[in-house]
Amino acid sequence: MRAQLQLTEAKNSFQQEALVRCLNRIMEVRILDCNLKKRILFVEFTGPKVFQKIQKEIERLGLAIGEKKILPDPFALTTSSADSLKTSQA
Numbered sequence: 160m161r162a163q164l165q166l167t168e169a170k171n172s173f174q175q176e177a178l179v180r181c182l183n184r185i186m187e188v189r190i191l192d193c194n195l196k197k198r199i200l201f202v203e204f205t206g207p208k209v210f211q212k213i214q215k216e217i218e219r220l221g222l223a224i225g226e227k228k229i230l231p232d233p234f235a236l237t238t239s240s241a242d243s244l245k246t247s248q249a
Contacts, residue, residue, distance in 0.1 A: 165226040169195035
């Protein structure tokens with residue numbers, strides 16, 4: 160899954176470095192883009208529990224999340240029932 164987060168209280172490059180360092184400690188998170196001048200953080204993560212960890216780290220650094228958009232993973236494998244029937248019949 161991917162998320163685009165609008166940070167409301169982002170101020171300086173020190174906070175950006177600290178945010179990147181803290182989120183890199185979470186193994187299931189990959190930072191795709193972090194620009195505190197535009198107050199945008201774009202991350203990829205594995206599930207809802209990991210997203211809660213991301214939110215907790217952001218709050219721990221004294222930042223706040225304004226708007227958030229959760230996007231499905233474009234590379235996730237989706238199988239329809241027709242596809243599963245074809246493989247089970249083969």
